[in-house]
Amino acid sequence: MIGTxxxxxxxxxxxxxxxxxxxxxxxxxxxxxAKTQPERLALIDVDPQGDSREYSFLDLQNRSNQLANAxxxxxxxxxxxxxxxVGVLLPQGxxxxxxxxxxxxxxxxxxxxxxxxxxxxxxxxxxDSGAKAVITNAExxxxxxxxxDQLADLxxxxxxxxxxGDGDGTIPFHALCDRQGRDYTPCPTRADDPAILIYTSGxxxxxxxxxxxHRVLLGHLPGVEVSxxxxxxxxDRFWTPADWAWIGGLLDVLMPALHHGIPVVACRFAKxxxxxxxxxxxxxxxRNVFLPPTALKIMRQLPDAAGYGLKLRSVASGGETxxxxxTRWGQEVFGTTINEFYGQTECNMVVxxxxxxxxxxxxxxxxxxxxxxxxxVDPQTGAVQTAGTEGAIAVGAPDPVMFLGYWNKPEATAxxxxxxxxxxxxxxGDRGVKDADGWLQFVGRDDxxxxxxxxxxxxxxxxxxxxxxxxxxxxxxxxxxxxxxxFVVAAYVVLSEGFRPSDALAAExxxxxxxxxxxxxxxxxxxxxxxxxxxxxxKIIRARLREMAEAEARADALHGAAENHAKGPAHER
Numbered sequence: 001m002i003g004t005x006x007x008x009x010x011x012x013x014x015x016x017x018x019x020x021x022x023x024x025x026x027x028x029x030x031x032x033x034a035k036t037q038p039e040r041l042a043l044i045d046v047d048p049q050g051d052s053r054e055y056s057f058l059d060l061q062n063r064s065n066q067l068a069n070a071x072x073x074x075x076x077x078x079x080x081x082x083x084x085x086v087g088v089l090l091p092q093g094x095x096x097x098x099x100x101x102x103x104x105x106x107x108x109x110x111x112x113x114x115x116x117x118x119x120x121x122x123x124x125x126x127x128d129s130g131a132k133a134v135i136t137n138a139e140x141x142x143x144x145x146x147x148x149d150q151l152a153d154l155x156x157x158x159x160x161x162x163x164x165g166d167g168d169g170t171i172p173f174h175a176l177c178d179r180q181g182r183d184y185t186p187c188p189t190r191a192d193d194p195a196i197l198i199y200t201s202g203x204x205x206x207x208x209x210x211x212x213x214h215r216v217l218l219g220h221l222p223g224v225e226v227s228x229x230x231x232x233x234x235x236d237r238f239w240t241p242a243d244w245a246w247i248g249g250l251l252d253v254l255m256p257a258l259h260h261g262i263p264v265v266a267c268r269f270a271k272x273x274x275x276x277x278x279x280x281x282x283x284x285x286x287r288n289v290f291l292p293p294t295a296l297k298i299m300r301q302l303p304d305a306a307g308y309g310l311k312l313r314s315v316a317s318g319g320e321t322x323x324x325x326x327t328r329w330g331q332e333v334f335g336t337t338i339n340e341f342y343g344q345t346e347c348n349m350v351v352x353x354x355x356x357x358x359x360x361x362x363x364x365x366x367x368x369x370x371x372x373x374x375x376x377v378d379p380q381t382g383a384v385q386t387a388g389t390e391g392a393i394a395v396g397a398p399d400p401v402m403f404l405g406y407w408n409k410p411e412a413t414a415x416x417x418x419x420x421x422x423x424x425x426x427x428x429g430d431r432g433v434k435d436a437d438g439w440l441q442f443v444g445r446d447d448x449x450x451x452x453x454x455x456x457x458x459x460x461x462x463x464x465x466x467x468x469x470x471x472x473x474x475x476x477x478x479x480x481x482x483x484x485x486x487f488v489v490a491a492y493v494v495l496s497e498g499f500r501p502s503d504a505l506a507a508e509x510x511x512x513x514x515x516x517x518x519x520x521x522x523x524x525x526x527x528x529x530x531x532x533x534x535x536x537x538x539k540i541i542r543a544r545l546r547e548m549a550e551a552e553a554r555a556d557a558l559h560g561a562a563e564n565h566a567k568g569p570a571h572e573r
Contacts, residue, residue, distance in 0.1 A: 001232075001260075002225045008357060008367055008438070015222065015370035019400050023191040025217050026064065026104035029258035031186065034061035042258060044284060045094045046267040052284075055094060057261075060101060063094075065184035066177040067102040073180075074156055076108055076133060078187055082194045082211075083108035087126060087134035089144075091115050092244050092266040095160045095173060097254065099135045104195055104214070107187030111197045111209075114245040115140060123147045124206055125199050126154060129407060137161045141170050191215040191400075197407055198247055200345050209407030210345045217255050219401025223349025223369040224256040227341040228288050228314035229356035232260040236313065239265040239281065240290040241272055242538075247345050248319065253290050262288070274302040278310070287313045293320040294538035296338075297467060297474060300326065301496060305333045312336050316352075318343065319539055321442050323464025324362040340365045342442065346403045346416065347395050347426055350374050351440055363461060364439040372399060376434045379427055382420020385434075390443060393432040394418070394425035402426060431458075448542055450479035452487045457521055459542070462513060466491060466523075469512045471499040474532045476540040480525055480549035483557075490549045491523035494532050501528035525549075 005011040033040055038058035046052045076084045086103045088110055090096040103110040111129055113122065115137075122143060126134065130153040134144060138161035145168070148154060162172040189195070195214040199207040225231040238257040242249035244266075257264045265284050269276065272295060281289065289312060291299070296317060299305060312334045317326075318341040330338040337355035342365045351374055353366035360366075368374040373396030376385045385391040395402065397417065405413035418425050431443040443449055443458040450457040459477035466475035474494040479487030493509065495501065506526040514522035533544035 002222045002230070002370060004230045005357065008354075011226075011357070012370045017218075017371055017400060019191050019215050019218050021190060022188055023214050023218065024105060024107075024186055024189045025195055025214050025255065026101040027186050028217065029255050030057060030060045030064060030101045031105070033057035033258075033261050037261070040261055041263045042261075043094060043097060044263060044265045046265060046280070046284070048268055048270060053094075057258075060098065062182045063177060064098045064101040064105065065182050066180040067098055067173075068106050068184045068186075069180040070176045071102065071106060071108075071133065074133065076103075076106065078107035084133070085109045085111055085129045085131040085197060087111045087113050087129075087131045087136075088245070089113040089115060089117075089122070089134055089136035089140040090160065091137075091268040092249070093268060094266070095135070096244055097258075097264075097266070100196075100250070100255075104189075105184065105186040107189050107193065109194050109197050109211075111199075112245040112250055114243055117143075119143055119147050121207075123150060125209070126151050129197055129209055132156065133158060135160070135173065141168070145169070189214055191218070192404075194404060196250075198250075198345055208409055208412060210403045211405055211407050212403050215400045216403075217251060217259065219371075219399060220251050220256055220349050221259065222371050223341055223343070223352050223401075224252060224316075226354045226357075226369055227316040227318075227339045227349070227352040229336075229339070229354060231256075231288070231314070232262055233287075233313060235285075236260075236262045236287050237265065237285060238262055238288045238290075239267065239284070239286045241267075241269060241277060241295050242290060242292055247348050248290060248292065252316075252318075252349060257288075272298060274299040274305070278302070278305060278308045281310055281312070282308050285311070287311070288316075289314075290316050290318075291338075292538045293317055293322060293326065294474075294534065296322070296326050296330065299333075300329050300467075301473065308333075310334055314339065316341055318349075321363075321365065321460035321464070323461065323467075325464050325468040327360060327362065341369075342366065342393075342440070343401075344428055344430075347399065347401055347428070349401065350395050350399075361439055364435075364441050366440065367438045368440070372396070372401070373423075374440065375422075375425070376432055376440075377418070377420060377425055377427075379418060382418040382422075382425050384420065384422050387434060387436040390431060390433050392446075393428045393430045393440070393442075395428065397424045397426050399426075445542070447546075448478070450477075450487050450489060452479065452482075452485045452489060452520060457489060461517065462489065462491065462521055462523065465513050465516050466493065466509065468516075469509055471496055471505060472509065473497075474540075476532055476542060476545050477523065478542050478545045478549050481553040488524040489521060490525040490527065490545075492527050492529050492532070492545050492548070494529060 034057040043055040133156040159170040160173040342351035350372040376391040379392040473496040480490040533541040
């Protein structure tokens with residue numbers, strides 16, 4: 001545990017990694033507590049109808065041991081180098097936690113899979129990983145039935161909804177476990193042994209599998225503790241709308257909370273709704289939440305949000321830059337300052353702000369978390385850049401939270417790193433700036449930065465300014481090719497309820513930005529769209545928006561209309 005401090009310097013000075021040679025995530029987040037405090041509350045499982053059941057750490061141990069015995073009987077094995085892979089195609093819930101715990105205690109590798117994946121997305125991940133089994137529900141089993149003949153390695157589909165007499169080729173989860181004993185001896189895994197295979201979001205190209213070792217949880221803990229104002233406190237209770245199929249739900253919430261013995265609320269939303277989220281946090285006395293920026297933007301649209309009277313101790317967010325508008329709103333509604341953190345699937349929770357330690361700096365995402373070296377480097381030479389110089393955000397290697405590599409992609413793994421005068425660095429693919437005090441500013445992905453008339457413009461600040469306008473529900477900003485300036489700022493806007501597209505509204509929105517940011521940053525193009533293209537983790541797919549902007553530029557050129565860009569904003573449905 002990181003402990004408390006009075007300054008960031010003190011926090012870093014007193015920190016030291018404690019990564020033992022032998023370590024198992026499943027034992028840490030389950031058996032450890034079942035041995036010492038068996039009746040301690042671990043999980044509150046809320047079903048779609050709003051009914052809930054509570055489970056102790058002893059409950060988790062007993063049931064995960066039964067599942068481990070069942071999977072062993074099916075022939076799921078640890079193996080010499082990498083254990084058999086087991087897919088987990090389930091929403092938040094008891095069985096999801098049990099499966100990860102069981103597979104990890106077996107020394108095998110769990111693969112978190114998002115329930116909204118279509119057949120092609122599942123086919124790529126399961127075929128690429130060589131998964132031997134998948135644990136799912138009825139909906140997932142139906143999807144798998146359509147592709148199972150293309151998955152030579154997939155031997156078992158186990159459904160939590162199946163009955164023994166279904167006859168559809170699936171194995172009933174609960175009946176399978178009920179036949180097994182509750183005693184199981186976990187595999188003595190080393191901290192560096194493979195544990196979890198998480199596929200990247202895949203905003204461009206096929207998603208790659210990031211293979212993590214058991215130590216990844218230990219590597220996450222400092223960032224989680226700092227972003228939640230020195231976790232744990234008495235009466236802490238965690239929830240996130242982020243699916244446990246993603247690193248933000250699994251390794252930023254579920255596993256760190258259970259490590260600390262903090263109860264986790266599991267709730268399956270068919271569709272995220274602000275009212276439901278607020279009601280859940282109030283009903284179950286939530287104290288700690290991870291809310292992705294997209295969820296915050298949706299919740300911000302609720303006019304009486306402050307009326308819920310929430311008593312939150314900590315709110316953390318990451319994945320997209322927050323900005324001043326969301327930070328201000330969060331303080332008013334939650335009664336606490338949202339802490340922003342930064343990382344990626346390959347190397348997560350390495351930067352964070354901590355409002356309990358120091359006030360946030362608008363536009364800055366925080367400082368390097370104790371134990372992690374995060375610098376701005378030249379991506380070609382690996383040389384650390386001076387304060388105030390834009391460059392590649394990079395993390396010093398080795399690091400306990402850092403992935404082992406991309407699954408079966410050694411070349412892609414090698415391309416992720418650069419050797420510099422000060423050491424070896426993992427390149428995040430993001431651009432940023434670090435000030436003299438060590439605060440980091442996110443500028444954008446390498447291909448998100450807009451070069452316009454000699455200016456380098458990041459989309460985050462503009463998007464934050466856009467959503468401060470009452471008519472803007474969601475906004476994505478990209479560069480549109482322009483003959484005169486190279487690129488101009490183009491804003492793609494989803495309107496709030498009650499507003500309709502018009503030239504006048506587009507001009508008003510553009511003027512709103514122009515009056516608040518630098519003149520070169522305002523969107524010369526405003527396009528109204530029905531829905532924002534997003535990854536399943538809620539990140540804007542700017543590559544999709546860039547395609548739209550490039551297609552429009554080509555059409556402009558064909559019609560000889562490029563000169564009209566300078567006349568002001570336009571709109572379209």
